[in-house]
Amino acid sequence: MAEPLAQPVSNLIQAFSRLPGIGPKTASRLAYFLLRADDEIALNLARALEELKARTLFCSVCLNIADQDPCRLCADPQRDPTVICVVEEPLDVQAIERTREFRGVYHVLHGAISPVEGIGPEDLKVRELMARVRRSLETETPVQELIVATNPNLEGEATAMYLARLFKPLGLRVTRLARGLPTGGDLEYADESTLANALTGRSEL
């Protein structure tokens, strides 16, 4: 049977449907939108995609995705290099930066420990963090605190426990983001772990 779609269209649909959260219907809708839209829209997208791979790299210090090495955050003399916030993914750096509360630097692990998925500590950028901390201990600005900002789920907690086990013996302060009730939440719907954490981490008014 003859292929009902022109080859370039079906290529694009296939490419879109490999993206997370995009099924075949959405992929077709996007492809036809681009086909009918101004050339400029499609070309801008094509250029952005090309640059995405060609002009990004991993910062050699924090392993975040960056357009320069070291990245803008690591190169900024205003940031405090003695406090490292450890996150799972590059998007988490953005989330914490949006709070404008944190003036330290970051380290991106690129994942979290997950036994069921077969992801162990050696699959994360932990070795790099250890090397970075050890290097800093010989400088005038040794790392003093690791803020473990992994997700408050099983994988994130396991990763946090592992990091504490590894870095506390070096004399570092290892802290964890507070866990408890979300703003706008409803107490009666909270699960017992969240409530228990909120009780343990309660603060004085």
Next chain:
Amino acid sequence: MAERSRSYRTRAVILRRRDHGDADRILTVFTPRRGRLELIARGVRRTTSRRSGHLEPFIHVDLQVAQGRTWDVVTEATTVESFRGLRSDLGRIGRAGYVAELVDAFGQADPEALMGLWELLLLALRELDTGGGHPDLLLRWFEIHLLGLMGFQPELARCLGCGEPLQPVTNFLSLQAGGFYCPSCGERLEQGDPVEATVLKVLRHLQRSPWSAVRSLRLRRSTQAQVESVLQRYLAAVLERRPRSLHVLHRLRSLG
């Protein structure tokens, strides 16, 4: 076929989950009547989700599920047992991950084996949570009972060659045949691993005893290691792969 209700309620243990779309997750759960299921939990990656805390790996939950086209949808979730003790220890998290991977791998079991598998899973999680028994011994007991339930029970009493009862001497394990050969039949085997009498004795004890009769067993480290090696090679032969959680388990276990 009887008319199917559009929603159902079930107990479940969360085995694993993966992110889907902006804030959804696809959960792999094990249930006592329907076996292994893939369900979608919408919006649970948002911090304001009311369900997310109930849908973490290894939690025993009560679920209300609506039938959907691709995936059935979790509409309500309430924790029955959260196993907080288990999740506060790296070694136990690693072991629970291994248990979950095995149940996931064997989860499409025969309907009559489902309830047994469900009880085995809960017993393992409860023991990892609060139990005083040796957690590695628990894994060995879990492995051999899992194999039995799934119809892969290794033959530990009689020689697979001549059918004579196995004697307390070094016998030969055949992974392909699923059991042991006596020394004289074993000599003719192309691939047979010699296994000490003590190891076979421990395997038999694990196979025929409930956990309550096994939990206080104390084994020499070398015997424990050999029992582990036999069972894990046997499981890998049945699954046709080595469970991927094993290397993480070994790493986390080494931390104590």
